Amino acid sequence: MRRTNLLTMFALLLAVLVSNIHAQSADPSMTAADQAFAQAVAKSDRAALEKLLDPDFTWTDFNGQALTRTQFLEIKRSMPIDRPKDAEVKNFTYGALGDVQVNFGRRHLLRVWVRRAGAWKLIACQEVVSLESAPTFAPGAGKDCENPCKGIPFRPSNDTERAVAAAYSKLETAAMAKNSAAFSTMVGDEFVAASSNSNKLYDKRGRMDDFDHSKNAGVAPTPFGAGRMYTFGEAVLMISEHLPDRGRPLHVTRIWVKRDGNWMETLSYQTSVQAPAAKP
Numbered sequence: 001m002r003r004t005n006l007l008t009m010f011a012l013l014l015a016v017l018v019s020n021i022h023a024q025s026a027d028p029s030m031t032a033a034d035q036a037f038a039q040a041v042a043k044s045d046r047a048a049l050e051k052l053l054d055p056d057f058t059w060t061d062f063n064g065q066a067l068t069r070t071q072f073l074e075i076k077r078s079m080p081i082d083r084p085k086d087a088e089v090k091n092f093t094y095g096a097l098g099d100v101q102v103n104f105g106r107r108h109l110l111r112v113w114v115r116r117a118g119a120w121k122l123i124a125c126q127e128v129v130s131l132e133s134a135p136t137f138a139p140g141a142g143k144d145c146e147n148p149c150k151g152i153p154f155r156p157s158n159d160t161e162r163a164v165a166a167a168y169s170k171l172e173t174a175a176m177a178k179n180s181a182a183f184s185t186m187v188g189d190e191f192v193a194a195s196s197n198s199n200k201l202y203d204k205r206g207r208m209d210d211f212d213h214s215k216n217a218g219v220a221p222t223p224f225g226a227g228r229m230y231t232f233g234e235a236v237l238m239i240s241e242h243l244p245d246r247g248r249p250l251h252v253t254r255i256w257v258k259r260d261g262n263w264m265e266t267l268s269y270q271t272s273v274q275a276p277a278a279k280p
Contacts, residue, residue: 026091030098030113033120046073054114054121062127064251064273092190092266094235094257099267101192103201106130108194110253110269112237114230123230124239126253126269131199135218139197139244145221149173152224161229164236164256167263172221180208188257188266195219196272197247222250234258248272
């Protein structure tokens with residue numbers, strides 16, 4: 001009887017691990033490509049970078065200024081987090097879409113990778129620096145939250161984009177209502193949120209705790225201005241620009257993954273867009 005119970009428990013544990021493997025294991029070839037990218041940047045190796053960057057690649061720096069692939073290749077850059085050995089690094093792979101998260105103190109770096117024709121390519125890199133102390137206000141969507149809660153000005157090109165857009169509005173509705181129970185069903189267990197408007201790096205539980213205490217801590221639904229989606233099977237990269245009711249515009253990167261028939265958000269990186277420096 002005891003052996004049967006142990007076998008049953010093992011089978012249940014194995015089932016859980018298998019069901020979540022796509023959320024907790026990173027493709028070694030993706031992490032190898034990420035390491036190669038870091039080395040290429042450190043050496044200003046343009047030839048290596050050209051092989052690693054996707055045609056749709058964009059880099060968004062701490063000030064919210066974006067560089068295209070061509071612009072990025074034209075300048076010399078050093079990695080923004082200069083002590084990687086001391087940084088917290090997390091990797092996730094969702095089929096042909098994956099991400100690498102690097103956190104060191106108030107600085108957070110996201111790199112999103114896509115697999116095309118059997119090779120991993122870097123499609124998005126975004127930097128976020130958290131506030132030194134708690135924010136005094138949270139840029140939002142106004143009292144009614146028409147956009148994004150009730151819909152967004154986005155024209156889906158297929159059923160997947162339509163479903164993700166609907167899931168996004170549903171998630172923001174839960175956030176607007178500070179409904180932690182509803183929110184918990186629409187984000188993955190590995191969920192993380194980093195924002196220029198907050199002094200926190202949120203995980204799922206931390207976000208829910210804030211909702212339960214009627215707090216936003218700098219992170220709240222904001223009106224969707226424009227955006228695009230990249231679909232890779234049952235994973236979607238969503239990049240968008242937002243115009244909050246106050247404060248600076250936001251550049252946001254999200255990843256959505258389909259689980260048990262539902263689209264769930266796994267991360268949200270939000271960088272406030274600073275006014276570009278005036279040219280002399």
